[in-house]
Each structure stands twice: as C-alpha cells, then as structure tokens.
C-alpha cells in the first residue's frame with residue numbers, strides 16, 4: 460500500500476476484532492475448501508451475514524440499555540437474542556482461493572503447526588490430530604442461546620454446501636451463574652484490552668497510557684510498518700489456541716503449596732489478579748471485588764513484593780517494567796471463551812481431571828494483532844516462556860531470574876520466584892503444566908470490502 464489509506468471506517472472491519480461479538484455461546488468451525496470456484500461464488504451470499512464493528516457495537520449498546528432498564532424496574536435482565544458471524548482464512552486457505560500475493564507475515568504463512576515447537580507445544584503427544592490437517596479457514600458464530608447458535612451455523616453450512624469440508628468444530632460457552640465471565644480456574648477474564656486510537660471500541664483504557672495506533676491491530680494502518688497487499692487493509696491476524704485446563708490439579712497445587720499464605724492468595728499471585736479481577740498490586744493481602752475492573756496500576760520494577768515478576772498479567776503486559784511505547788507493539792486484543800463442563804465432585808475429590816474427552820474443559824483463546832511476530836508469538840515465546848523476563852536487574856534486594864509464567868509458560872525447569880512476598884527469592888516449583896495446548900492455527904480476518912472485491916468471484 461503506497462498511498463495513505465482513507466480514514467478508517469469501522470463498518471469495514473469484522474466485528475470480533477475491534478468490538479467483540481456479543482456471546483454466551485460461540486463456535487469455531489474449522490474447514491477446508493473442496494471447490495474453490497463455487498466457494499468464492501457462495502461467499503457472495505455469506506458476506507451479508509457477517510457482523511461488522513458497527514453492528515457489534517449496536518448490540519452491546521442494546522444490552523447496556525436493557526440492563527439499565529431492568530435494574531430501574533427491579534427485574535432480572537431477559538436474554539436478548541442475537542447472533543454474530545465472522546470468517547478468517549489461513550495462508551493455505553488464501554492459496555486455495557487463488558490469492559497469491561505475499562501478505563508478509565512469515566509466522567502466519569508457515570502456520571501454527573510449524574510454529575508449535577517455538578511456542579513450546581508438544582504436538583506429538585498433546586495436539587489433536589485435526590489441527591495437523593490442512594485447515595483453510597474458520598467460521599466464527601456467537602449467540603446468546605445454543606439454539607440460535609446451532610441454527611445460524613446450520614444456515615451457513617447450507618450456503619457453502621459441498622464447497623467446504625468440516626475439519627473440526629469447537630463449542631465454547633460462558634460459565635454458569637456467578638462464574639459468568641470467569642475462566643475455569645475461577646478468575647475474572649477479558650478485563651484488560653488495549654484502547655485503539657480514534658476507535659471508541661468500548662474497551663477499558665489504562666489511565667496514563669495512550670491508545671495503541673490502529674496499525675497495531677489492523678494491517679495497513681499507522682503503526683503497521685510492513686508494506687502489505689492492498690486487499691489486506693483493515694484486516695487482522697487471528698491467533699487461535701485450543702487450551703485444555705487441568706482445574707482440580709491446579710486447585711490441589713494451590714492447597715498443597717500455600718504453606719505460609721492462603722491458597723487463594725497464592726493463586727492471585729500466580730495470576731496477578733484475585734479471582735474477582737482485583738489487581739494484587741492494589742490489594743496485596745485480600746480480594747476486593749470493588750477493584751475488579753481496576754486498570755490504574757503499574758508494577759514496581761524494583762520489587763515483586765506486591766506482585767511476582769512471573770505473574771501471568773505481569774509477564775503478558777509488564778506495565779511499569781517496560782515503558783508503554785515499548786509495550787505498544789506487543790498489545791493484542793483477546794477474544795477467548797471457556798469451553799467444557801464444570802468440575803464434577805468426583806474429579807474434585809480425586810484432585811484429578813477426568814480422562815473422558817467429553818469432560819475436557821479449558822479456554823478457546825483467540826487474539827487479534829497486525830503482526831504475529833510482535834504479538835501472540837512474541838508474547839508466548841519471549842515473555843511467558845522466557846525465565847529472564849521481565850528483567851529483575853533493578854530488584855532490591857536482588858532476585859534471580861523471574862522464572863516462567865505459571866499459567867501459560869512452557870519450559871524447563873518449571874518454576875518461578877516471588878510467589879511468597881515474605882521470601883522473594885524462594886523458588887516455587889510447579890512441574891505439572893495446568894494449561895495444555897491441544898492445537899491451534901493462525902488466520903487472517905479480511906475486511907468486508909476485501910471479501911467483496913478480492914475473495915468473491917466476480918459474476919462475469
């Protein structure tokens with residue numbers, strides 16, 4: 460793209476990227492393309508179903524108003540029906556469609572299976588074989604009821620008919636009752652997202668921090684410094700991860716290792732936030748739900764007394780450890796959802812997850828960025844898995860390397876320091892991995908004009 464692009468119109472951007480699709484239920488339908496010509500013809504009928512950013516925002520606004528009204532009249536909020544639809548393609552998918560321009564992201568082009576050793580995944584033992592097959596694209600559908608979700612996906616399959624082959628379908632849903640919005644370890648999730656410049660995306664912006672430039676998320680915009688094909692403008696790379704979580708094992712670890720501090724405090728120090736979401740930096744000794752959404756905090760690069768260097772949110776967004784200008788290119792927009800059933804009593808008693816695949820649970824992690832080598836790939840490899848990050852050189856008294864991220868880090872030895880504030884150099888050994896990557900893939904989520912002008916086959 461040589462001439463500067465026109466001002467961003469968020470209507471051109473698929474809704475999951477900048478706003479997020481409203482959801483209690485979500486499906487990721489991975490497919491390969493069998494008949495590219497007819498797939499490109501059928502795409503014409505599919506595109507009007509795609510939820511753009513304006514529509515996604517409108518739905519969130521409707522929910523906000525309905526919540527306000529329900530609380531005014533003292534009634535519980537009724538379920539508002541909706542459905543959201545988005546589509547993304549792998550490099551193999553682009554080639555299958557005859558789109559051969561170089562999009563200039565080597566990690567995307569190679570695909571996640573090739574990148575897996577770099578991320579620390581054990582593909583031989585842990586990966587679902589379906590993620591080793593050729594995946595060309597993913598259709599994302601969200602809805603507030605499972606019935607609408609299923610009906611929407613069924614309708615989409617009718618549009619594409621025999622032009623696609625199903626590779627894998629993963630269903631996610633929010634957890635029941637008060638656990639709504641919390642992932643399976645019990646922590647409030649999806650709290651911090653970067654604000655994007657001139658896009659009122661309804662996300663929480665950290666105080667004293669400039670919004671990220673649009674090109675950190677969208678290709679071809681200011682901040683995306685790579686020359687891209689014209690059709691890539693306002694698209695974004697989606698990193699998808701199928702992450703199994705071993706919940707009874709995690710809980711048992713907290714119980715047996717919290718010798719000098721309560722188990723919930725140990726859990727909070729591993730994550731960097733309490734289960735309510737309250738940051739440990741602001742409330743180090745007890746959970747305080749009034750601080751659940753707090754963003755006004757930073758880590759002290761000289762200390763891990765309030766929050767260990769290796770805590771998950773310090774590893775993945777080291778506010779205070781690195782200046783925000785340096786962190787900007789690393790920011791990602793997360794759009795995950797929990798999957799699988801609640802922990803059963805017998806699993807809790809046995810302190811072990813069921814081996815039955817039907818009882819598997821975890822997180823369908825998804826994140827958007829304009830550059831995978833700056834975003835997800837970098838964060839997993841260079842921050843979460845890197846024992847020497849964040850830097851501990853300024854620590855007083857001195858501490859050894861931080862260790863790996865106890866939630867998503869991979870590497871040997873599996874340990875960290877600073878879990879116990881009273882003993883900052885003590886090593887906490889967590890040889891068991893509680894988050895097991897079972898697969899994933901890298902996708903490109905094109906703009907709606909690109910779908911219309913480049914992906915659809917012209918009628919003549």
Ligand code: N7H
Pocket residue numbers: 642644646647648649650651652700702704730732771772775776791821822824835838839843866867894
């Ligand atoms: Fe993480 N968890 O429950 O422990 N994450 N995460 N994550 N994560 C965050 O701010 C969790 C994963 C990030 O700006 C919170 O939403 C679990 C991957 C980033 O302050 C909680 C899994 C990657 C942030 C969790 C998992 C990231 C973040 C705090 C896997 C990228 C924002 C609430 C099963 C490689 C940090 C919130 C900030 C926050 C958990 C995966 C990245 C509770 C269980 C794979 C950037």
